[in-house]
Amino acid sequence: MQASVRRYQRPASNTHIANKRRTPWRPHVRPHAAPSVVVDVAPQALQYGKELESAKAAVRLASKLCQIVQRQLSAEERVDKKDDSPVTVADYGAQAVVAWALQRADPSSRLSMVAEEDSAELRRPAGRPMLERITQLINSVISEAEPGAQLSPEEVLELIDLGGSPGGPTGRHWVLDPIDGTRGFVGMRQYAVCLGMLQDGEVVLGVLGCPNLPQGSVVEEDGLEGAAQRAAAAAAAAAGSSSSTTTTSSGSSVGCLFSAHRNHGAYAEPLWDESSAPVQIRVEDVSDPRDARFMESVESRHSSHSTTAAMARELGVVLPPLRMDSQVKYGLLSRGCASIFMRFPPPAYKEKIWDHAAGFVIVEEAGGLVTDAAGVRLDFSRGRFLHPLDRGIIAAPPALHEQLVKAATKVVPPSPSPSPSPAPAGGKSGQ
Ligand SMILES: Nc1ncnc2c1ncn2[C@@H]1O[C@H](COP(=O)(O)O)[C@@H](OP(=O)(O)O)[C@H]1O
Numbered sequence: 001m002q003a004s005v006r007r008y009q010r011p012a013s014n015t016h017i018a019n020k021r022r023t024p025w026r027p028h029v030r031p032h033a034a035p036s037v038v039v040d041v042a043p044q045a046l047q048y049g050k051e052l053e054s055a056k057a058a059v060r061l062a063s064k065l066c067q068i069v070q071r072q073l074s075a076e077e078r079v080d081k082k083d084d085s086p087v088t089v090a091d092y093g094a095q096a097v098v099a100w101a102l103q104r105a106d107p108s109s110r111l112s113m114v115a116e117e118d119s120a121e122l123r124r125p126a127g128r129p130m131l132e133r134i135t136q137l138i139n140s141v142i143s144e145a146e147p148g149a150q151l152s153p154e155e156v157l158e159l160i161d162l163g164g165s166p167g168g169p170t171g172r173h174w175v176l177d178p179i180d181g182t183r184g185f186v187g188m189r190q191y192a193v194c195l196g197m198l199q200d201g202e203v204v205l206g207v208l209g210c211p212n213l214p215q216g217s218v219v220e221e222d223g224l225e226g227a228a229q230r231a232a233a234a235a236a237a238a239a240g241s242s243s244s245t246t247t248t249s250s251g252s253s254v255g256c257l258f259s260a261h262r263n264h265g266a267y268a269e270p271l272w273d274e275s276s277a278p279v280q281i282r283v284e285d286v287s288d289p290r291d292a293r294f295m296e297s298v299e300s301r302h303s304s305h306s307t308t309a310a311m312a313r314e315l316g317v318v319l320p321p322l323r324m325d326s327q328v329k330y331g332l333l334s335r336g337c338a339s340i341f342m343r344f345p346p347p348a349y350k351e352k353i354w355d356h357a358a359g360f361v362i363v364e365e366a367g368g369l370v371t372d373a374a375g376v377r378l379d380f381s382r383g384r385f386l387h388p389l390d391r392g393i394i395a396a397p398p399a400l401h402e403q404l405v406k407a408a409t410k411v412v413p414p415s416p417s418p419s420p421s422p423a424p425a426g427g428k429s430g431q
């Protein structure tokens with residue numbers, strides 16, 4: 001794929017995020033309003049510039065497929081929150097589309113991808129109707145990128161299984177969560193298509209496609225959660241329309257793409273409008289916990305709400321949490337919409353690298369830190385499981401992060417068992 005010449009916008013200074021506030025708290029998103037200078041970081045000037053452009057194109061295509069499925073869920077009024085089969089269609093479809101796009105961008109390389117799904121269910125006779133539906137969806141999306149492109153069901157199975165790489169500390173591995181926040185996806189809330197790239201054990205690229213996230217003025221009296229719900233509803237209301245573009249009732253466009261290239265900053269741009277220049281984003285310049293808003297999972301089974309509440313009390317955070325599905329939280333942290341992300345899964349749960357890789361590099365490149373509760377930087381180099389595994393995850397600007405690590409020594413018990421068994425290739429086992 002030909003890398004296009006793009007001009008990226010960088011805020012002239014960070015003063016726009018330095019205005020401390022006490023009360024009332026208002027979520028704010030100002031990257032597009034910030035004074036900016038245009039700097040030349042054209043993809044070809046970056047070490048992994050070509051790969052970054054390929055990753056963004058792949059995430060955009062997969063996001064399109066997810067949006068089509070989510071609109072149909074709504075339009076046909078068959079959203080059953082307990083039935084995740086329509087979601088599975090989008091999970092598989094998005095995984096195959098990303099694999100197709102990455103391969104097409106670099107046909108001479110062997111693609112190594114560590115991804116959430118595998119084709120085992122689809123290869124069973126009972127899975128055939130679903131496979132055909134997925135194939136049809138994929139073909140409708142890829143033919144927009146490459147007129148005439150069509151895949152057979154068997155090719156789709158092979159593309160999905162490209163996600164079975166074990167990863168590891170050497171070489172290049174793409175890391176994909178085709179739909180992160182499946183419950184958010186079904187519940188018409190937030191979800192994200194998350195693609196990272198590991199080079200010799202280090203996450204060097206990250207891209208998050210967030211189809212239901214408003215880009216700009218999500219400053220609403222009832223907070224981001226309300227705005228995000230309305231944005232998702234607006235996206236659903238557009239069912240039947242061939243346009244991807246949706247706006248919230250306050251006029252903000254919906255659909256954000258976050259990206260980061262190691263040592264070159266983190267950026268946000270519209271998901272559906274490729275002509276808009278990416279704008280550099282930074283974490284909030286906050287060190288006083290009384291100014292801090294923290295984010296956590298909507299699902300308390302994914303992350304203990306009582307542990308985060310205890311951490312907030314210990315730290316002196318006074319504002320209520322912002323609950324949101326998926327790695328959208330990492331995007332919002334990087335964009336300065338909230339100051340802290342905390343995640344405390346049940347002790348037996350083993351975190352997977354695809355649930356954090358893209359968000360991790362985006363937050364780091366936006367000036368934040370992402371570690372376990374003991375302050376140890378996350379390690380993506382040991383296969384499909386994330387290390388450290390079992391003391392939760394905290395992410396914040398450095399000054400707040402230091403205070404979080406101190407609070408965790410009092411609130412979060414140390415881990416009893418540090419050594420995991422190797423993760424299986426593919427599938428959702430261990431969740
Ligand atoms: N019991 C559990 N404990 C912790 N995390 C879990 C979990 N079950 C699923 N998850 C993970 O939590 C992710 C969603 O995170 P969040 O709560 O921030 O939206 C899921 O991603 P998927 O939706 O890709 O499966 C899944 O990987």
Ligand SMILES: [Mg+2]
Pocket residue numbers: 177179180181354355
């Ligand atoms: Mg996930």
